[in-house]
Amino acid sequence: MATEEKSETLAQTTPAEEAGVAPAVPKSWKYKTFRVGPWTIPCYASPPIQLVIVSFVCFMCPGMYNALTGMGGGGQVDASAANKANVALYSTFAVVGFFAGTFTNRLGIRTTLCFGGLGYSIYVASFLSYNHNKNEGFNIFAGALLGVCAGLLWCAQGAIMMSYPPEESKGKYIGWFWMIFNLGAVIGSLIPLGQNINAVSNTVVNDGTYIGFLVLTIVGAVLAWTLVDAKDVIRHDGSRIILMKNPTWWTEIRGLGEVFMTDPYIVLLFPMFIASNWFYAYHFNGVNLAMFNTxxxxxxxxxxxxxxxxxxxxxxxxxxRPYIRRTTRARVVWVVLMVLTMVIWGGGYVFQKKYTRDLVTTGADTEDDPTDDYVKLDWTDSGYIGPMFLYLFYGFYDAAWQTTVYWYMGAITNNGRKLANFAGFYKGIQSAGGAIMWRLDDIGTPYMTLFASCWGLLAGSLIIAVPVILLKIKESVAIEEDLMFSDETVQDVIPGASLKEARE
Structure with a gap:
C-alpha cells in the first residue's frame, strides 16, 4: 500500500540487523505496550488496536447508514426516494468495489477509508434536505457518490480484517469487527427510536435524527486518519503484513487480473458474495417498512x-476453535449455514404468506389523505411478538453469513494485497445484487417474489461454494505461497527468519 511515513529508527542492534535484516520492533511510540493491572495493552501499531480503530470508523459511517436504511425508506414514509438512491448507490458500488483493491493497495488504508467515510455524510445530508424540499435528485446523486466512497471504504476495511490477524485468530477478529460495527447501527437505531417513541402513526423521522447521523459520519471519516500504514503494522510474533513494497498503478492493475490466474476458484464464491446483500431490500422494505409503524x-x-x-x-x-481442524470447521459451518437457511427462511415463508404488496399499499398516503387504510403493527399489538422474533433471526443470520464468507476468504490466503482484491470482489459483487433488489422493490415486485429470490439464492450459492470449501481451505497456508503474490521476501515479513524457519 502507499508509503506515507518515513521508516522508524531501530530500537537496538540485533544479529538480524547486523545481517541486513530489519528487526521485528522499530523504536517508536506506536510500538510501545502498556500494563494496566494484570492486562497488557497491545501497541498502537498492532493488529488488535488497528482493528478497533477501523471498527469505529465503520461504527460511525456504515453503522449510521445501516440504522437509517434499516428503518425502511431512509426514514421516510414513501420508500421511492430511498429506493432510487440505493439503486444508484449499489450500481456505482458494484463497479468501483470490484476494482477497489487496486486503489486501496496504491493509495493506502488511511486515504481510502477517509474518502470513503465522507460519502456517508453527504448521503445522510441528502435525506435531511429531502425532509424540507423533496429534492429527489440530490438523494440519487448522494447515493451514486456513496457507492464510489463505500466501495473504497469496505475494500480497505476487508483487507485489514482479513490480513492483519494471524491465521488462528481470523474468526475472532471478524467477530469483534462485526460487533463494534453493528453496535453503531444499534446506537444509530436508538436515536430515531428515542425521537419518535410517541409516533404511533406512520410518520417521517425528524430533522434531529438526520443531524445526529450527520455529525457521527463526519467524526468517523476523520477518525480514519488515526490509523497507521499497513507496512508499519507488526503482529505479536514480530511478523508483518504481506504487501507490495513498491506498489504502482500498473502493478496493482496487473495484480487484479493475476488474481484470476492464481485463484480462479474464487468465482465459485461469487454467488455467496451476491447473496450477502440481496436480502436487505426485502428485510428493510418488504418486512420492516411494509408491516410496522415508525x-x-x-x-x-x-x-x-x-x-x-x-x-x-x-x-x-x-x-x-483450536481443538478442531480448520478444514473441519469450514465444513461444519457450511452445514450450520444451510440448516439456518432452511429454518429461518422457512419461517419467513410462513410469515410472508400473510400479506402482499397490494394489501400493504392499499389506501397509501396522499397529500389530501395522510392516513393509510392498512394499519401497520405497533409493538403494543398482540400480533407483534412473532414477527419480532423472525426479524431478530434475520439479523442473526445476516451476521452469520457475512462472518463465514469473510472467514472463508481469509482462510484461503494471508496476503494483504490479494485479500484487498478479494474484499473488492466481495463488495462489488454483493453491491450488484443490492442494486438489482432495490430496483425490483422500487418497481413494485411482489413481496413473495422477492422473498423466493432471497431464499433460493442463499441455498443455491452454498451448494456452488462446496468445491472451494472442500479443496482450497487447508490447515495453514505456506508462507512461500502467500509471498508469490507480492515483491516481498520471507525476511521482510518475518525478520531474522529463514524460509525453513518460516515453514516450521
Missing amino acids: RTRALNGVIYYVMQIFGAMSFGYALD
Missing part, C-alpha cells in the same frame, strides 16, 4: 443489529 421500525432496527452482534461473535469464535 417507532416499531426503529425498535426492530435495534433488535436486528443487536442480533447481528450475537451472530458475528458466536460464529467468529466458533470458527477459531
